[in-house]
Amino acid sequence: MSTTDPGRRSAASRRRRLPSLLLLLAAALCAAACPAPPDHNPPPGTVAARPAGAAAGWFPDAFDSDLALSLVAFLEQRFREPGNAPYREALDELEARLRDAGFGDDPALRLERWTLHESAATWEPLAATLEIVAPEPEPLLSFVSGADRDRTMLLIGSPGTEQPLEAELVEEGEGDPKGRALLARGVPEESYARLARDHPAFILFRPDARWEGPVARDDAIPFAAVPAREDDPPAVRLSRRAERRLRERLDKGAPVVLRLAAAVRLDRGPVQMLHAEIRGGHLPGLAFAAHLDEPGAEDNASGVAVAAGLAQGIAAALHRVETPPPNRSLHFLFGPELDHADEAGRRLGRSLGWAVALDQVGRPPGPAGAADATRALVERAPDPSLRWPAGVGPGSGWLGSTPTAGGDWSDAPASFLPDALVALLRAAGGDWTSHPFEGGSDHVPFLSYGVPSALVWKFPDPTYHTSLDRLRPGTIDAGELRRVGDAMLELARSLAWEDGSVVAAAAASAAATRLAFLAGGPGDGCRAWAAWIERAAGDLERVLGPLATVEPTAGTLRGLRQDVQAGRAACPPP
Structure with a gap:
């Protein structure tokens, strides 16, 4: 996480759960009762819609927290500035680990270096x-x-x-x-x-x-x-x-x-970055980005370790004969903060559905009750929470930010991605919450290319941008890395191998929460959120593609649309 200026973070230079839980339970029961379709490899151009949980058996213990922690240990020993020798060593190590997982040797597991600058100081x-x-x-x-x-x-x-x-x-x-x-x-x-x-x-x-x-x-x-x-x-x-x-x-x-x-x-x-791709079907791709520069263990060896561990775990699963290819491509991106995400947005933007930035994800939350306790956070794109929180958590406090003071979201893509992430991270373990947009990490460049994105991170952090951000108890926890990795894996499974019903359920629950908070006013906030939710529902249908027409996902989306109409009608008059 960086601080070049209050809009960009460089070194010079983050309820009502019952409806969601019921829908997830119903999906899990369906998965237990219904066997996976026998055709694991559908013809090109088709989408395999499997019930929630059907893909879990293909990814047993897919995220190896010990392997992730070993990468943190390697990276945090090196003062990684873009293009310098420690940065190049880090990029080489990351590439070697991905190649060991099969990337670069299989046409379905693509690995390439992108050059951002041919010659930089x-x-x-x-x-x-x-x-x-x-x-x-x-x-x-x-x-x-x-x-x-x-x-x-x-x-x-x-x-x-x-x-x-x-x-x-x-x-x-x-x-x-x-x-x-x-x-x-x-x-x-x-x-x-x-x-x-x-x-x-x-x-x-x-x-x-x-x-x-x-x-x-x-x-x-x-x-x-x-x-x-x-x-x-x-x-x-x-x-x-x-x-x-x-x-x-x-x-x-x-x-x-x-x-x-x-x-x-x-x-x-030269300053280079890595792009690892698990090639899949024609649905909009899903990207995971983690900046490789800055010297810290938490910021951001932890994010790199989770993204790399996710790529390694999925690649290992694909080596098993019974694991089918995904319905969409998965992209894993590593490089200088902001710059590598900007390059990915430029090259991949039109093919992407959503992008997740992983930045400072290994610190245990707490201590409980402390004024400066570390919180487990998902930063949203600009949306009405900038003015009307409606159940969205308070700002992170990064750089003394006060995001609810106002702001404009009219040009930002509306998406349920942060709400889905919060639901999946909570299911993996932990008291996660979203907060209004503050900017400054790798989700921002994707937004500038019109790709809905969100930031997964922990803050406040007493070691933030200091010499004490090192691998030691209290700074990085293997269990935290595993829980974040498991949640990201569940997002990938639901969207790339299953019917998307887990993600749709999280979206419907979040929409109901927003509208319930504003049912009594203010009217302009209620209408702003209703309009935003309608746009986000359209984005979700775009990301799901044909999966949006498959039950129970289709029923969840119908219910979401009905809730929006009812919520809009219930908004107080101007």
Whole structure:
């Protein structure tokens, strides 16, 4: 999840269940009573509509949480910026794992690299040390490889030092910064270029001066990016503990001299992404996108691990003779945040039905009752919840967002995808809820191409965009990865191998909830939601295709349409 600006998140730069449960139960009973159709491989151009649950036997233990966790462990050791050596290593590892699952060797399992930039500037932190040398020596921060905890102390894009630099410390606004170590006050992304013009030896940025808000722990070092040129001063981010030690030294009145040594690798090279495809029938495709860049375990090695694990599990099932091909193609996308989703939207947009962005999905929710407890979330596309929540949960709090203050949704595709995701994630385990659109992750580019999309994520996160986002208890949980993976697998099974009735039931339940919340007013909110639900129902029928005419899916959709008409009629007058 990134924070380039409040609209795009880059490093410099988330009830009434009874009707749904009854419908799902009925579908499950039908699946138990009715055997799957004997023709597992229908002729090309036809759609096999199997009852809910009929495909479950083809995917036993399809999501391997231990395998997913091992990928998180590999990725989080590498400071992954687009095109740099750790990013390329991560892409190679991901490709090797997918090839081991059969991608690239089978015409039905396609694997390809897409080049986003033929030659782009790349940056990699190699080592750095910041220490006090006078009046009394004291080490502050250091790392000797991109796997070390303090690796985020160098801001992304910062130049290195040809040799160690020694300079007297001065606070911004307290003296001439030229040739000195400048303790800055502002947010790096906004103030670096201005401060660099005064030619300090190097610049130190406070940990709590950031768009994401104050850090949660004294040893956390936030990462961010600065627009540095080759001859600009190095930029360092402090932990709260390191900042406190510097201020204690300054308060004693004696000059404080610092030494900084920093090694970075600046290069140029191609920036690539991976596209894995399970080829299926002619129904609109389903895409799962997870950005591979940024150094964290939760953000976003976790999302990559779930998407890759899903692809591996389905590919393994397809190697079994009895598993039929899907009714629609499934796409798995990995690359730089926003850019890889934009490329996928450009290349695949017209063929896609829905797209799911997986970004920060491994953190356990909680602690229960805490004001900053991590929530399990699905971010919606722009819709009337921006103004009338109607049972949609509150905003995530990301960047202090207040999404219910207003907004426009007239140009955004209407879709029940977020409601289906919430239902499936709850069924897999956990208190999931949707929240109004805030933007900034990989669902946004798909929306710009008219592809309905949603973001699956966890927030708030005390390690968000800091050095503490590493693989350890409390940050990434194998059970959480498995539950999210199981829910994504159920979405794929329902839409690609079965009759879509599970997804249709979730949509009908969500529509009833929205309309019930607004039956008593306000009238404009009721009418806005009714109009949106009608559009979303049309989108669902588009995604389902011929499956929309098969019972019980067809009956569920008829009931949904009737509920919309009744709800519209019950809306209070203007």
